Amino acid sequence: DGTNTFSGGPVPVLYDGTQTAVGGVTITLPMAQLSQVTISGRVIDADGKPIGGASVTAKGASTAADGSGSFTLPPVDVELGQSVTVSATIPVYDGSTKSGTAQVSADNEQVGGVTIRIDVEDVPEDEIDDLIDELEDDLSDDGADLADLMAEFNLAVSNLDGIAREFENYADYFNQRLRELREASCDEPDVSYALSSASSQLEMYEIGLGALPDLYAQIVAAQSDPTVTQFVTVEGEFSRVVQQEGLLQSRYAEMKANYGLWNCDEDQSEVESDDIAQTDADPDDVDVGAESGGGVEVCGDGIDNDGDNEIDECDAGCCDKNVQITVSDCGSASDDVFLAAVNGADVGVTPKGAANTFNVELAPGSHTVTITCLEDEVGGGTVCVTVIVFGTEVIGGMERNIPEGSSQTFSFTVPTGTTVMGMPNTYDGSSLKHMEQ
Numbered sequence: 001d002g003t004n005t006f007s008g009g010p011v012p013v014l015y016d017g018t019q020t021a022v023g024g025v026t027i028t029l030p031m032a033q034l035s036q037v038t039i040s041g042r043v044i045d046a047d048g049k050p051i052g053g054a055s056v057t058a059k060g061a062s063t064a065a066d067g068s069g070s071f072t073l074p075p076v077d078v079e080l081g082q083s084v085t086v087s088a089t090i091p092v093y094d095g096s097t098k099s100g101t102a103q104v105s106a107d108n109e110q111v112g113g114v115t116i117r118i119d120v121e122d123v124p125e126d127e128i129d130d131l132i133d134e135l136e137d138d139l140s141d142d143g144a145d146l147a148d149l150m151a152e153f154n155l156a157v158s159n160l161d162g163i164a165r166e167f168e169n170y171a172d173y174f175n176q177r178l179r180e181l182r183e184a185s186c187d188e189p190d191v192s193y194a195l196s197s198a199s200s201q202l203e204m205y206e207i208g209l210g211a212l213p214d215l216y217a218q219i220v221a222a223q224s225d226p227t228v229t230q231f232v233t234v235e236g237e238f239s240r241v242v243q244q245e246g247l248l249q250s251r252y253a254e255m256k257a258n259y260g261l262w263n264c265d266e267d268q269s270e271v272e273s274d275d276i277a278q279t280d281a282d283p284d285d286v287d288v289g290a291e292s293g294g295g296v297e298v299c300g301d302g303i304d305n306d307g308d309n310e311i312d313e314c315d316a317g318c319c320d321k322n323v324q325i326t327v328s329d330c331g332s333a334s335d336d337v338f339l340a341a342v343n344g345a346d347v348g349v350t351p352k353g354a355a356n357t358f359n360v361e362l363a364p365g366s367h368t369v370t371i372t373c374l375e376d377e378v379g380g381g382t383v384c385v386t387v388i389v390f391g392t393e394v395i396g397g398m399e400r401n402i403p404e405g406s407s408q409t410f411s412f413t414v415p416t417g418t419t420v421m422g423m424p425n426t427y428d429g430s431s432l433k434h435m436e437q
Helices: 125-139 146-187 189-210 212-222 229-261 266-277
Strands: 013-015 019-022 025-028 034-044 055-058 061-064 070-072 076-079 083-091 097-105 110-117 323-329 337-342 345-349 355-360 365-375 381-389 392-402 407-414
Touching (some): 034 097, 146 189, 146 212, 146 229, 146 337, 146 345, 189 212, 323 337, 323 365, 337 355, 345 355, 365 392, 392 407
Parallel strands (some): 034 110
Antiparallel strands (some): 013 019, 019 025, 034 070, 034 076, 055 061, 083 097, 323 381, 337 345, 337 365, 365 407, 381 392
16 A cells, blocks of 8 residues: 555565566566457458368467358457457468468457458469369378378368359359349350350369369378377268359359240350350450450440449440439448349449449439348448549448348439539530549
């Protein structure tokens, strides 16, 4: 309490874990209060795709992410408010590993929503066949030790995950273009190419997966003790990649069914896909955000030609009508797809996790834009809506949370008069470059 002081030489101190006795005076010391904190979240790549099978660790606790990239760590002892580093690691096709980390503030005993990003390189297609051949050769070798077998298994699983991510890229692009083009999808070669390419990726996945059962059996046989931790890890990963095949097959079946809804000929799509591959254009350009315009935005084609994560943006010269409506995914996960409708009529959709500007000519009066969340993976869709009328922002970046399958409507007015804000009030759109004036 400040009334006792000590000076001179060393003073004997007795400490029993909660109190300290100094010179006959007992002093109670505050102790850090540790709590059992459970941390959960997802592991994703740079494009926001889930990374299944990643090894996740924090303060000595570890687990593996499931097929959707989700993980929940066993409880760890943490002082509330303390910062905790959560790490995720995956093996890649060349035998090395890739890692990512996230800093988490343990403010509560349940900490969720942690996102760990790992920049993963897809397996080059020209190396996949060689890797499968090497795996099959290794499977024919007798007496391989457990460490080598585990390394081969992890490499094979990493290859399969890379193929699955490439499949998902083609599937996402295919679905995006199908939503935009609808009945015109059958006439677009990039749509048929995406469908055919997804089919090729699925076939490569099935071939790669076919090599795993023998390797898995060798790993089991090489372990004298069935309780070895590695066995549990391998068993879980083997089950995951088998289940992943089923998910890819289901999604491909859904793609074909959606393609058939517009009476598109799947056999003809394969012919058109071959035609694309034989042209001077690199088939790899057919992807989400493909720069088919050579880096210059092509207004009205529904593609992010200049790679800036926006479609038909005004600063690319695409705004020649009296109203521009920009709809974007402004959430942290970049995983949402939105449908925009003006006065009840659909005008288009946004790319997944990106933005689209809809350039429309409207008569004077009251109007509505309705936004529907078509797709969301994490926590509900987060949309930002901007409406510009005659070069003036009348709805400025309004943010709303819209659950998948739900809609919200925004109202605005196109003013009347022969001139509005110094700009000609005409409606044919032929001579208006509002955003450039």
